[in-house]
Amino acid sequence: MKKKKKIYKMLKDKIHQLSDKYKSEIIELRRHLHANPELSFEETNTVAFVEEKLRSFGITHIEPKAETGLVVIIEGKNPEKKVIALRGDMDALPIVEANDVPYKSTNPGVMHACGHDVHTSSLLGTARILNELKDEFEGTIKLFFQPGEEKIPGGASMMIRDGALENPKPSAVIGQHVMPFIPVGKVGFRKGMYMASADELYLKVKGKGGHGAMPETLVDPVLISAHILVALQQVVSRKADPKTPSVLSFGKVIAEGATNVIPNEVNIEGTFRTLNEVWRKEAHSQMLKIANGIAEGMGGEVEFEIRKGYPFLKNEPELTQRAITAAEEYLGKENVLDIDIWMAAEDFSYYTQEIDGCFYRLGTRNEAKGIISSVHTPTFDIDEDALGISTGLMAYIALQELKQ
Numbered sequence: 001m002k003k004k005k006k007i008y009k010m011l012k013d014k015i016h017q018l019s020d021k022y023k024s025e026i027i028e029l030r031r032h033l034h035a036n037p038e039l040s041f042e043e044t045n046t047v048a049f050v051e052e053k054l055r056s057f058g059i060t061h062i063e064p065k066a067e068t069g070l071v072v073i074i075e076g077k078n079p080e081k082k083v084i085a086l087r088g089d090m091d092a093l094p095i096v097e098a099n100d101v102p103y104k105s106t107n108p109g110v111m112h113a114c115g116h117d118v119h120t121s122s123l124l125g126t127a128r129i130l131n132e133l134k135d136e137f138e139g140t141i142k143l144f145f146q147p148g149e150e151k152i153p154g155g156a157s158m159m160i161r162d163g164a165l166e167n168p169k170p171s172a173v174i175g176q177h178v179m180p181f182i183p184v185g186k187v188g189f190r191k192g193m194y195m196a197s198a199d200e201l202y203l204k205v206k207g208k209g210g211h212g213a214m215p216e217t218l219v220d221p222v223l224i225s226a227h228i229l230v231a232l233q234q235v236v237s238r239k240a241d242p243k244t245p246s247v248l249s250f251g252k253v254i255a256e257g258a259t260n261v262i263p264n265e266v267n268i269e270g271t272f273r274t275l276n277e278v279w280r281k282e283a284h285s286q287m288l289k290i291a292n293g294i295a296e297g298m299g300g301e302v303e304f305e306i307r308k309g310y311p312f313l314k315n316e317p318e319l320t321q322r323a324i325t326a327a328e329e330y331l332g333k334e335n336v337l338d339i340d341i342w343m344a345a346e347d348f349s350y351y352t353q354e355i356d357g358c359f360y361r362l363g364t365r366n367e368a369k370g371i372i373s374s375v376h377t378p379t380f381d382i383d384e385d386a387l388g389i390s391t392g393l394m395a396y397i398a399l400q401e402l403k404q
Helices: 002-035 044-056 116-132 155-161 221-232 234-239 277-297 317-331 348-352 384-402
Strands: 062-065 069-075 083-089 140-146 172-183 187-189 192-195 197-206 246-254 265-274 301-308 313-315 336-338 356-365
Touching: 002 044, 002 116, 002 317, 002 384, 044 062, 044 069, 044 116, 069 116, 069 155, 083 116, 083 348, 083 384, 116 140, 116 172, 116 356, 116 384, 140 155, 155 348, 172 187, 172 348, 172 384, 187 317, 197 221, 197 277, 221 234, 221 246, 221 265, 221 277, 234 246, 234 277, 246 277, 265 277, 277 301, 313 317, 313 348, 313 356, 317 336, 317 356, 317 384, 348 356, 356 384
Parallel strands: 083 140, 083 172, 172 356, 187 336
Antiparallel strands: 062 069, 069 140, 187 356, 192 313, 197 265, 197 301, 246 265
16 A cells, blocks of 8 residues: 555656646647637637647547547556546637737637637646656546537537547546636635536517507517516526526627617527526426417517527536545645536536536636636636646546546
8 A cells, every 4th residue: 555655656746747847838839729719610720739739749549529529548557447538628719809918819709718728738738748657557548629618519419429438438537627716726626516507598579660659559579578588587586496506697689679660579699507407497498488478468479499508517526526635635735625516507518427527627817917807708818827737637636536
C-alpha cells in the first residue's frame, strides 16, 4: 500500500511538472482557437487543428465522429483493465466579441463566449501529458473532442450515435467547464443532480389585425399573447412540485405592428427547464393546454412548438466523490468547492444517461484583472492561469479513476 501511494505521489508530481512545462503552449493553443471560432457543426478548421496537434504529440489512434468530432485513444499498460473517457467541446457562439485583446475573434459575429476554446486546448494538454505517461499507468483513456454542444440535437448525442461509447466501452466519462463565478485556482463539484433539462418553446399567436382605433373589429394577438405569457407562469408557480426546480422564461416577443397598427400575429420564443423527466413531460402538456385554451377563448389561435432539448445532468455520486478526492490531493482541499444546482443545460448529459459521469467546474474569474463577465456575453474572457491547472487536474483525476 505504501509503495502504491509513493508511486502515485511521484505520478502526481510528474503531472504537475508537465502541466507547468506546457502551460505557455496550451495558452497559445487556446488563443489560436479563440481567434478562430466556428459555430456548432461547422468546426472543420478546428477539428483539423486539433488532429494536427494530437499527431504532433505522437498520438495516432484518432477516429472521426459526428462529422466534425474526434475520438482519441491513449493506451497504457494492460489497456483492457479499465477504460474511462474525457470530454472537451469545440464549438463557438453567434456573438460579436467586444474584448480588445490580441486573440480577439477574427470570424465576424462568432465568438468563443462559453469557454469551449479553453475546454479544447485543455484537453489537448491533458492528452499530451497522458501520452507521455502511458508507460506508467494501466488502462485506456478515450478523449472526446466533441462538436455542437450549443445546438440541438447536441454533438454528444451524435458522438454516441457514431459509437463513441463503444469499442472499447468506457466505465465513466469526465468533463470540465469554465465557471466565471469561481476564482481562478479553484474548482467546483456537485454530487448527484446538477444541471437541468432544456426545451425550446416557439409560439405563433394568430388573430386579426387592423387599425388600433378599431379594436372591436379585430382579434388582438398582442393581448392574447400577454394573457398566455402571464398564465403560463402558473405551470411553475402552481402546477410544479415546489421541491422540483423549474424555470420558464420567455426572451423574445415580436409583434410587427405600430402605435396604431395591431398585427395579425405575434411570435414568442422561450425556454423551459427542470430536473425531473416525469414532470418535464407533464409540464409540456400543461403549457399546450393553457395556451390553446386562452387563444381559443379570446377568438384567436396559437401554434405551439416544443423542441425537446437536452436531458438533465446527474453526476454519479461515488465517481464524483473520487474526483473530489483526487482534486483535493492535486490542488489542496481549500481549492475544491461544493457548488449548487445550475439550471443551465449541457449535452454532456447524454453521456451520463448511458454511463457514469462527472461534470465539474474550472474557476476562471479574476476580479483584480477585470475578468468578471459571464459566459454567453460579448466580454467573456478567462484568467489564463486556469490553463496551468486544468490540464494536469484532468490528467490526475483520470489516472486516479483508472486505478480503482
